Amino acid sequence: MVGKINGNFIGKDIISLDQFSPKDLKILFHHTLKMKKIASTASASKILSGNIVTLLFYEPSSRTFGSFSAAIKQLGGQTIEIINPQKFSSVAKGETFEDTIRVFEAYSDTIVLRHPQVGSAQKAADAAFFVPIISAGDGIGEHPTQALLDLYTIYEKFKRLDNLKFLFAGDILYGRTVHSLLRGLSLFKNNAVFLLSPKQLKLSRKDLEYFSKKINLIEIDKEKGVPKNADVWYWTRIQKERFGNKSLYLKVKNKYILTPKLVNKYAGRNTLIMHPLPRINEIEKDVDDDPRAVYLRSQIRNGMYVRMALLGLVLGKI
Amino acid sequence: MVGKINGNFIGKDIISLDQFSPKDLKILFHHTLKMKKIASTASASKILSGNIVTLLFYEPSSRTFGSFSAAIKQLGGQTIEIINPQKFSSVAKGETFEDTIRVFEAYSDTIVLRHPQVGSAQKAADAAFFVPIISAGDGIGEHPTQALLDLYTIYEKFKRLDNLKFLFAGDILYGRTVHSLLRGLSLFKNNAVFLLSPKQLKLSRKDLEYFSKKINLIEIDKEKGVPKNADVWYWTRIQKERFGNKSLYLKVKNKYILTPKLVNKYAGRNTLIMHPLPRINEIEKDVDDDPRAVYLRSQIRNGMYVRMALLGLVLGKI
Amino acid sequence: MVGKINGNFIGKDIISLDQFSPKDLKILFHHTLKMKKIASTASASKILSGNIVTLLFYEPSSRTFGSFSAAIKQLGGQTIEIINPQKFSSVAKGETFEDTIRVFEAYSDTIVLRHPQVGSAQKAADAAFFVPIISAGDGIGEHPTQALLDLYTIYEKFKRLDNLKFLFAGDILYGRTVHSLLRGLSLFKNNAVFLLSPKQLKLSRKDLEYFSKKINLIEIDKEKGVPKNADVWYWTRIQKERFGNKSLYLKVKNKYILTPKLVNKYAGRNTLIMHPLPRINEIEKDVDDDPRAVYLRSQIRNGMYVRMALLGLVLGKI
Numbered sequence: 001m002v003g004k005i006n007g008n009f010i011g012k013d014i015i016s017l018d019q020f021s022p023k024d025l026k027i028l029f030h031h032t033l034k035m036k037k038i039a040s041t042a043s044a045s046k047i048l049s050g051n052i053v054t055l056l057f058y059e060p061s062s063r064t065f066g067s068f069s070a071a072i073k074q075l076g077g078q079t080i081e082i083i084n085p086q087k088f089s090s091v092a093k094g095e096t097f098e099d100t101i102r103v104f105e106a107y108s109d110t111i112v113l114r115h116p117q118v119g120s121a122q123k124a125a126d127a128a129f130f131v132p133i134i135s136a137g138d139g140i141g142e143h144p145t146q147a148l149l150d151l152y153t154i155y156e157k158f159k160r161l162d163n164l165k166f167l168f169a170g171d172i173l174y175g176r177t178v179h180s181l182l183r184g185l186s187l188f189k190n191n192a193v194f195l196l197s198p199k200q201l202k203l204s205r206k207d208l209e210y211f212s213k214k215i216n217l218i219e220i221d222k223e224k225g226v227p228k229n230a231d232v233w234y235w236t237r238i239q240k241e242r243f244g245n246k247s248l249y250l251k252v253k254n255k256y257i258l259t260p261k262l263v264n265k266y267a268g269r270n271t272l273i274m275h276p277l278p279r280i281n282e283i284e285k286d287v288d289d290d291p292r293a294v295y296l297r298s299q300i301r302n303g304m305y306v307r308m309a310l311l312g313l314v315l316g317k318i
Numbered sequence: 319m320v321g322k323i324n325g326n327f328i329g330k331d332i333i334s335l336d337q338f339s340p341k342d343l344k345i346l347f348h349h350t351l352k353m354k355k356i357a358s359t360a361s362a363s364k365i366l367s368g369n370i371v372t373l374l375f376y377e378p379s380s381r382t383f384g385s386f387s388a389a390i391k392q393l394g395g396q397t398i399e400i401i402n403p404q405k406f407s408s409v410a411k412g413e414t415f416e417d418t419i420r421v422f423e424a425y426s427d428t429i430v431l432r433h434p435q436v437g438s439a440q441k442a443a444d445a446a447f448f449v450p451i452i453s454a455g456d457g458i459g460e461h462p463t464q465a466l467l468d469l470y471t472i473y474e475k476f477k478r479l480d481n482l483k484f485l486f487a488g489d490i491l492y493g494r495t496v497h498s499l500l501r502g503l504s505l506f507k508n509n510a511v512f513l514l515s516p517k518q519l520k521l522s523r524k525d526l527e528y529f530s531k532k533i534n535l536i537e538i539d540k541e542k543g544v545p546k547n548a549d550v551w552y553w554t555r556i557q558k559e560r561f562g563n564k565s566l567y568l569k570v571k572n573k574y575i576l577t578p579k580l581v582n583k584y585a586g587r588n589t590l591i592m593h594p595l596p597r598i599n600e601i602e603k604d605v606d607d608d609p610r611a612v613y614l615r616s617q618i619r620n621g622m623y624v625r626m627a628l629l630g631l632v633l634g635k636i
Numbered sequence: 637m638v639g640k641i642n643g644n645f646i647g648k649d650i651i652s653l654d655q656f657s658p659k660d661l662k663i664l665f666h667h668t669l670k671m672k673k674i675a676s677t678a679s680a681s682k683i684l685s686g687n688i689v690t691l692l693f694y695e696p697s698s699r700t701f702g703s704f705s706a707a708i709k710q711l712g713g714q715t716i717e718i719i720n721p722q723k724f725s726s727v728a729k730g731e732t733f734e735d736t737i738r739v740f741e742a743y744s745d746t747i748v749l750r751h752p753q754v755g756s757a758q759k760a761a762d763a764a765f766f767v768p769i770i771s772a773g774d775g776i777g778e779h780p781t782q783a784l785l786d787l788y789t790i791y792e793k794f795k796r797l798d799n800l801k802f803l804f805a806g807d808i809l810y811g812r813t814v815h816s817l818l819r820g821l822s823l824f825k826n827n828a829v830f831l832l833s834p835k836q837l838k839l840s841r842k843d844l845e846y847f848s849k850k851i852n853l854i855e856i857d858k859e860k861g862v863p864k865n866a867d868v869w870y871w872t873r874i875q876k877e878r879f880g881n882k883s884l885y886l887k888v889k890n891k892y893i894l895t896p897k898l899v900n901k902y903a904g905r906n907t908l909i910m911h912p913l914p915r916i917n918e919i920e921k922d923v924d925d926d927p928r929a930v931y932l933r934s935q936i937r938n939g940m941y942v943r944m945a946l947l948g949l950v951l952g953k954i
Contacts, residue, residue, distance in 0.1 A: 044686035044712075050362035052391055054384070062724035063739050066690070066716050070743035073688055073714035076362075078391035080384050081399070081717070088380035093555075095596035099614065103381050103595065106618035107388035129615075237729075277739065278731035296735065297765075300742035368680030370709055372702070394680075396709035398702050399717070406698035411873075413914035417932065421699050421913065424936035425706035447933075 009313035013125035014134045017147045017180055022161075022187050028148065029155050031309035031318055032302070039074050039305065047317050048077030054108040055081045056100075057136070058115040063277065063300075064136050064146075068112050071307035075317075080108055098127035105131040109315055112136050132314050140176060145310065146276060147180030149303040153294060154232055156302065157272050162188035167226060167266075169196040169256045170236035170282060172203050177276040178236060179207070186214035194218045194227055198252040201238065223256075229268030233258070235275045235295075237282055258283040263290060274299055327631035331443035332452045335465045335498055340479075340505050346466065347473050349627035349636055350620070357392050357623065365635050366395030372426040373399045374418075375454070376433040381595060381618075382454050382464075386430050389625035393635075398426055416445035423449040427633055430454050450632050458494060463628065464594060465498030467621040471612060472550055474620065475590050480506035485544060485584075487514040487574045488554035488600060490521050495594040496554060497525070504532035512536045512545055516570040519556065541574075547586030551576070553593045553613075555600055576601040581608060592617055645949035649761035650770045653783045653816055658797075658823050664784065665791050667945035667954055668938070675710050675941065683953050684713030690744040691717045692736075693772070694751040699913060699936075700772050700782075704748050707943035711953075716744055734763035741767040745951055748772050768950050776812060781946065782912060783816030785939040789930060790868055792938065793908050798824035803862060803902075805832040805892045806872035806918060808839050813912040814872060815843070822850035830854045830863055834888040837874065859892075865904030869894070871911045871931075873918055894919040899926060910935055 005012055005024040012019070020028070038045050053072050057065055060083055072079050082104070085091050091100055101124045104111050113124050114136040121135035121142070137143035155161055161184070168178050172195045185191045193215055195203060202219055203211070211217060220226065235258050243249035258273070267273070275283055275295035287293050312318035323330055323342040330337070338346070356363050371390050375383055378401055390397050400422070403409050409418055419442045422429050431442050432454040439453035439460075455461035473479055479502070486496055490513045503509045511533055513521060520537055521529070529535060538544065553576050561567035576591070585591070593601055593613035605611050630636035641648055641660040648655070656664070674681050689708050693701055696719055708715050718740070721727050727736055737760045740747050749760050750772040757771035757778070773779035791797055797820070804814055808831045821827045829851055831839060838855055839847070847853060856862065871894050879885035899909070911919055911931035923929050948954035 042686060044682075046362075050360060052388055060724040062718055062721045062726050062736070065724075066718060066740060066743050069716045070688055073716075080387045080391070082380055082384060085380045088378040088383075090380050090596040093596050094598045099595065099597060100380070102614045103618055104384060106615070107384050107622055277735065278726040278729050279735060280730045296738045297742070300739055304743055364680075368678060370706055398705045398709070400698055400702060403698045406696040406701075408698050408914040411914050412916045417913065417915060418698070420932045421936055422702060424933070425702050425940055 009310070010316040011132050012314055013121075013132050014144055014310060014314065015121045015125060016142050017144050017183050020187075025151065025155075025161070025187070028306065028309055028313065029152050031313060032152050032305045033156070034318075035074075035305040035308040035312070036301075039308070044076055045074060046076045047312055048072060048075035048315065051077040051315055051317070052108040053077055053079050053311065054104040054111045055079050056085060056104055056111050056113050057083045058086060058113075058120075060084065061114055061137065063303075064114060067300075067303045068136060068307055071304050071311060074304065075308055075312060077311070080104070097123060101127040101133075102129065105129065110134060110311070113138075115139065134310065134314065140174075142180065143176060144180070145303065145307055146177055147184055148310070149299065149306045150177065150181055150234070150274065150276070151184045152306050153274060153299050153302045154272065156298070157270075158231060161185065163190045164192075164231045165227060165229075166191065166193040167196060167230045167233045168193055168236070169233070169258070171201045171238045171242065172197040173201040174239065174242050175236045178234070181234065182207075182211050182215065186211055192216040192218065194220055194225070194230065196220050196226060196256055198255055200248060200252060201242075223262065226262075226266045228266055230266075230271055232272045232274060233267065235273070235283055237278070237280055254281070256282065258287055260284065260286045260290070263287060263292070267292065327628070328634040329450050330632055331439075331450050332462055332628060332632065333439045333443060334460050335462050335501050338505075343469065343473075343479070343505070346624065346627055346631065347470050349631060350470050350623045351474070352636075353623040353626040353630070354619075357626070362394055363392060364394045365630055366390060366393035366633065369395040369633055369635070370426040371395055371397050371629065372422040372429045373397055374403060374422055374429050374431050375401045376404060376438075378402065379432055379455065381621075382432060385618075385621045386454060386625055389622050389629060392622065393626055393630060395629070398422070415441060419445040419451075420447065423447060428452060428629070431456075433457065452628065452632065458492075460498065461494060462498070463621070463625055464495055465502055466628070467617065467624045468495065468499055468552070468592065468594065469502045470624050471592060471617050471620045472590065474616070475588075476549060479503065481508045482510075482549045483545060483547075484509065484511040485514060485548045485551045486511055486554070487551070487576070489519045489556045489560065490515040491519040492557065492560050493554045496552070499552065500525075500529050500533065504529055510534040510536065512538055512543070512548065514538050514544065514574055516573055518566060518570060519560075541580065544580075544584045546584055548584075548589055550590045550592060551585065553591070553601055555596070555598055572599070574600065576605055578602065578604045578608070581605060581610070585610065645946070646952040647768050648950055649757075649768050650780055650946060650950065651757045651761060652778050653780050653819050656823075661787065661791075661797070661823070664942065664945055664949065665788050667949060668788050668941045669792070670954075671710075671941040671944040671948070675944070680712055681710060682712045683948055684708060684711035684951065687713040687951055687953070688744040689713055689715050689947065690740040690747045691715050692721060692740055692747050692749050693719045694722060694749075694756075696720065697750055697773065699939075700750060703936075703939045704772060704943055707940050707947060710940065711944055711948060713947070716740070733759060737763040737769075738765065741765060746770060746947070749774075751775065770946065770950065776810070778816065779812060780816070781939065781943055782813055783820055784946070785935065785942045786813065786817055786870070786910065786912065787820045788942050789910060789935050789938045790908065792934070793906075794867060797821065797827075799826045800828075800867045801863060801865075802827065802829040803832060803866045803869045804829055804872070805869070805894070807837045807874045807878065808833040809837040810875065810878050811872045814870070817870065818843075818847050818851065822847055828852040828854065830856055830861070830866065832856050832862060832892055834891055836884060836888060837878075859898065862898075862902045864902055866902075866907055868908045868910060869903065871909070871919055873914070873916055890917070892918065894923055896920065896922045896926070899923060899928070903928065
């Protein structure tokens with residue numbers, strides 16, 4: 001069942017950030033914090049004991065796969081792990097996507113689905129008779145748990161998601177995580193986001209107009225436009241595959257590299273430095289050891305915690 | 319140890335339906351029903367706690383793999399999952415099949431084997447020193463747990479496997495599940511099976527003669543020969559790969575499509591509509607919602623239950 | 637943290653046999669024996685309950701993968717299993733090896749790493765912030781747990797690793813397991829090793845000089861040089877890929893085949909017949925049933941036991 005969560009996660013498909021109200025996020029984040037404690041205790045949790053979750057990944061994704069697998073097992077649940085089912089016999093023989101979903105719902109209590117095609121998660125939710133579908137990303141569409149972990153990481157630090165000043169850098173036009181984050185932040189008041197990107201990768205005019213109703217958006221394309229003491233820096237990768245014109249890519253790809261020098265000049269004492277990963281060269285390795293940089297630390301672990309909380313809530317176990 | 323089960327499953331290799339007597343099926347199905355209850359309770363079973371089962375799949379098979387994986391985990395057991403070992407280093411370096419079997423028997427309490435070559439399951443059973451082999455299908459040979467789940471699905475509905483009227487449709491010549499089912503039904507009395515297929519896909523004359531000794535077989539090739547109120551309809555896919563002659567395939571492939579109209583005209587109030595899956599287009603989607611159609615519901619879940627029972631019995635835990 | 641173990645395994649990376657002193661081996665083997673008992677009891681162990689171990693295999697290896705997977709699950713732990721991450725999206729997009737390691741350390745309590753490149757295990761240990769790395773082999777470099785299981789198998793039989801007489805046969809020049817074993821044996825006194833190989837596959841002069849300081853090495857190239865009643869025979873495969881010159885390979889490949897006749901002529905009543913596997917044709921199948929031949933029996937299982945002990949010690953659970 002897709003639809004607004006409205007305070008009740010049990011049995012809900014998790015397809016889009018749009019299903020979450022600020023109150024739903026509060027519930028989820030409350031449990032996420034608890035999960036952090038559960039994961040750090042030595043004793044094994046039994047919260048998902050007796051539950052089986054299918055990880056149905058139509059494209060491999062080591063981080064998201066590992067994070068969901070760990071989340072389930074941290075809670076004492078079990079997994080059925082199917083990677084690239086399209087190469088498996090049934091699907092290769094011409095079985096429909098809907099039939100495949102219905103096979104795996106027969107074996108498990110929920111299906112975590114990763115698929116390269118936009119809309120697949122919704123299609124799976126429509127096909128499933130009995131169990132909820134949790135999207136682990138559908139192509140250039142949504143990746144709700146990535147957005148939730150980003151929001152939680154910010155919330156964990158500042159205890160709020162309003163009245164914050166952000167710097168987003170890199171690919172603002174195509175970056176899926178950037179769009180999800182904007183959607184999440186637009187649920188809250190008085191946020192300002194500086195968008196640092198080359199002209200070719202600015203937010204679409206339609207999105208600019210849409211999000212400007214909720215967020216104060218400031219487009220910049222030069223380092224000197226970076227605000228001092230933003231609460232959050234969110235860096236992203238510029239993807240080669242977005243450029244038909246190779247020389248254009250070469251021109252912009254190294255335009256906004258996050259260096260210790262940049263951090264020293266513009267970041268504040270409490271600025272959270274985030275990146276959705278994978279990181280290629282857009283953040284210099286020397287930044288990794290900065291305690292404000294969380295992309296290789298709490299941001300990854302928070303992905304596991306938020307997925308633990310989501311699974312526990314959807315399966316009605318917490 | 320391959321051989322007749324004779325009421326004692328412990329340590330037996332499960333290679334063929336021929337190992338089962340009616341009494342063995344009764345024992346298995348008695349436990350299968352119990353497994354259904356165990357799987358539907360919220361608390362975790364410990365029946366296979368401490369047991370490790372290797373899933374050694376020389377060809378991927380999402381349904382059978384998922385079903386065995388779920389069956390083991392439903393009972394609190396653990397798996398070692400090896401898909402396509404022939405691409406793994408040891409086997410690629412020239413290790414014999416027998417040595418591979420003996421490596422995995424060292425790690426686990428039983429090996430569930432899927433292999434594309436007929437006879438592999440027997441070969442594995444001969445190679446294993448210590449642990450039983452459970453076949454998950456060997457090519458065009460046998461797939462005993464598929465046959466068992468089909469028989470159980472019928473048994474669950476009618477509480478008997480004798481005195482039943484069947485309609486089998488599609489590929490009667492090559493269909494592995496059809497042959498297994500005939501073999502299973504021939505253990506019981508007074509069964510009648512209508513075989514609906516194009517002339518090119520009729521049962522071989524040898525098989526017709528053999529099974530006719532036990533079952534009343536009626537060959538038909540037109541819809542109008544379909545009996546009214548059969549107890550079970552078992553539909554199958556016509557496989558392109560069976561036809562050297564492409565135009566012949568195109569001629570027969572859509573000859574027997576299961577439609578709501580056909581159901582309304584010939585099926586009875588209690589007719590069980592089955593299909594071994596994957597289904598391509600030989601059953602129209604509109605039939606899926608008919609409560610008599612179990613191929614996307616209990617038939618799949620019964621596969622998990624019957625495998626749970628079989629594992630529990632072979633490992634001596636129930 | 638790589639470095640000498642010095643009696644304390646907790647949190648240590650396990651990269652090389654050089655980290656182990658005779659006393660460390662004694663501790664490990666003491667626990668390995670206990671693990672053997674744990675694995676053979678019917679009840680499930682909880683020693684690694686609540687622990688998650690990532691199996692990060694950059695090349696598939698059915699035996700080592702299966703052995704680690706079984707070891708973890710025998711102790712009640714859970715796994716995140718990632719095979720060929722280089723084909724997964726993040727790594728394919730250009731993520732560094734170090735970042736990948738740091739992602740998986742966020743999800744798990746230790747990472748078992750298999751990688752085709754020499755030095756990768758050390759590189760992973762350097763990259764990991766929080767969790768120990770256990771090497772499952774890095775290319776033609778080290779494979780410490782293989783060496784440990786070989787040493788344990790000898791220790792289990794003779795209750796000592798000194799004052800033993802060995803016969804090593806096959807590829808003495810390139811064979812990784814042979815080198816590891818020589819390194820292990822050189823920690824102990826009064827060992828003698830007969831090295832049976834074709835001239836082209838003799839130990840390098842440098843290694844000969846180095847190991848001769850600790851072990852009495854005797855090079856032979858004819859069957860008649862084989863000593864009577866050696867304590868251990870360690871046979872290895874001659875790898876085709878080592879020979880640029882194909883005719884040279886054909887000349888030597890079948891030079892030292894272990895046959896029942898050879899066993900009868902030279903082996904003693906208590907000679908342990910070992911092979912690291914995979915075995916191609918260098919040991920005749922008729923030798924398999926000889927009770928002195930342990931390569932398809934205790935040698936494989938000991939791999940699981942020694943990995944159980946190592947994991948328990950590194951994770952501080954035993």
